[in-house]
Amino acid sequence: MKSSEFNSENTNNWAVILGGSTGLGYATALKLAQHGLQVCIVHRNARTQMTEIENNFQKIKEEGVELLSFNIDATNVEKRQEVIQQFVDKNISVKVLIHSIAKGNLKPMLSDETTTLANDDFKITIDAMAISLYDWVKSISDNELFSQDARVVSFTSEGSQKAWKNYAAVSAAKSALEAITRNIALEFASKGIRANCIQAGVTDTTSLRMISGSEELIEHTKKRNPFNRLTRPEDVANGAYLLCKKEAAWINGTIIKVDGGEHIS
Numbered sequence: 221m222k223s224s225e226f227n228s229e230n231t232n233n234w235a236v237i238l239g240g241s242t243g244l245g246y247a248t249a250l251k252l253a254q255h256g257l258q259v260c261i262v263h264r265n266a267r268t269q270m271t272e273i274e275n276n277f278q279k280i281k282e283e284g285v286e287l288l289s290f291n292i293d294a295t296n297v298e299k300r301q302e303v304i305q306q307f308v309d310k311n312i313s314v315k316v317l318i319h320s321i322a323k324g325n326l327k328p329m330l331s332d333e334t335t336t337l338a339n340d341d342f343k344i345t346i347d348a349m350a351i352s353l354y355d356w357v358k359s360i361s362d363n364e365l366f367s368q369d370a371r372v373v374s375f376t377s378e379g380s381q382k383a384w385k386n387y388a389a390v391s392a393a394k395s396a397l398e399a400i401t402r403n404i405a406l407e408f409a410s411k412g413i414r415a416n417c418i419q420a421g422v423t424d425t426t427s428l429r430m431i432s433g434s435e436e437l438i439e440h441t442k443k444r445n446p447f448n449r450l451t452r453p454e455d456v457a458n459g460a461y462l463l464c465k466k467e468a469a470w471i472n473g474t475i476i477k478v479d480g481g482e483h484i485s
Contacts, residue, residue, distance in 0.1 A: 224256020226255060226464070234257060234259065235318065237259065239319070239321040240263055241269075241276060242272075244375055246453070247452075247453035247454050247457035249261055249318075251460070252464065255461065260288040260303075260312070261289045261290070263289065263294075264292065265291060294356070297355075300359060301359070313365065314370060315371070318373050318374075318460060319352070319374040319397070323348035324427075325337065325341040327386060327389070328385065337388060342388075345393045346393045353372075353397060353404070361411060366412070369466065372401070372404055372413060373415075373418060373460050374400075374416075375417070376397055376417045376475065377394055377419060378479075380395045381395075401416065401417045414469060414472045415472065416463055418456060418460060418478050419475050420451055423455075424452075446480060446481040446484070447481070459478035
């Protein structure tokens with residue numbers, strides 16, 4: 221195994237990435253692999269996407285680390301238990317848990333032309349994009365798989381506080397995710413776990429392109445951002461890496477903005 225700052229004394233430390241096959245999750249997985257963490261990616265992708273996904277995974281392996289991947293629904297209780305059991309069998313020590321699940325409903329609240337948000341749309345979105353973080357933290361903790369000074373990092377957005385068209389369900393989920401992360405920071409501190417959110421700037425990902433009016437949002441962001449560009453997945457990955465370093469041990473229960481100053485104007 222590749223030695224690193226995260227693997228002192230030859231410990232078997234891993235990063236578990238929920239939603240790590242593309243976008244922010246993948247960029248973070250690659251970054252942590254470059255610094256020697258073994259990587260487990262839990263993702264949900266169709267067969268038609270797997271050629272690209274496998275190419276991404278190969279880049280992680282080329283960093284000299286071990287890679288496990290599970291193409292499953294991370295919100296499914298039985299599937300989660302199966303993954304956790306493999307962690308137990310392999311004696312995996314979870315140093316980092318990254319939550320980057322993007323499974324949200326982007327329907328309007330009011331429309332004469334298309335289906336509108338229903339109660340179940342909110343429930344499915346909040347369960348996938350928020351409550352699943354707690355489910356995974358609790359399962360890993362109950363099985364005593366977290367390493368000493370473990371880190372939990374979740375990805376939120378400015379949409380948790382602002383109203384964007386067709387974003388109501390995801391906005392509610394991001395707000396819930398922030399609240400859950402704060403309470404993990406409080407209640408799991410006794411286990412040595414630090415938990416924080418990264419509020420990424422507007423990033424050109426597949427998820428962004430699914431939002432109604434994304435082109436206008438992209439152009440507005442470029443004008444608004446002090447550096448006149450969008451946030452890149454690598455920018456967010458760098459922020460996550462910094463939060464995982466030992467020097468960040470006293471950062472807990474907060475929201476770190478990684479957006480080049482986008483939020484200040």
